[in-house]
Amino acid sequence: GAVVSQHPSWVICKSGTSVKIECRSLDFQATTMFWYRQFPKQSLMLMATSNEGSKATYEQGVEKDKFLINHASLTLSTLTVTSAHPEDSSFYICSARDGIEAFFGQGTRLTVV
């Protein structure tokens, strides 16, 4: 199947700093990518839909100014967690569809200290 690569796999940052997470589709073009957040022992919560060349669509309750999404090319979407706080610590996963099938990155474990 298609490959979605996410980087970094894990990151530790200080409170107040910003962290950027990259999501790449390696062997297909993705005009749309999805960003999910997963808390321990919980399901994936859709945060936003990233659209190439246009603004992202955020789910209700997700702060767009805190979670900045940029989808500048057909193979790359980035999620920047701005002014990170400990409560932003979580597992972030990106996804892209290649038709019917949806593929996921390896996830990024963010720890804010």
Add this chain to the structure above:
Amino acid sequence: GEDVEQSLFLSVREGDSSVINCTYTDSSSTYLYWYKQEPGAGLQLLTYIFSNMDMKQDQRLTVLLNKKDKHLSLRIADTQTGDSAIYFCAESMGGRNTDKLIFGTGTRLQVFP
């Protein structure tokens, strides 16, 4: 509205069959998916079924769909210890690249010798 429910935990003996259940509320779901997540990893697509199908079999995996009851199940035959993971069902309104997936709560499968 979108709401996908699963039982939280399932424990089976190695060699037995596992059945993981999922219920969803949105009758307009077109595609239903099963994903596997191992600790600290992204999601691996196991299989999917189109809403006009009742059953789909793929090697050890059998998916049953009861559209009337909005019930989906995943049967794993001859369960192995390597099958221990969290299993998520997910629904999508369509098969386009822009159609988001909504995930169930996840079922933790534990296989013991």
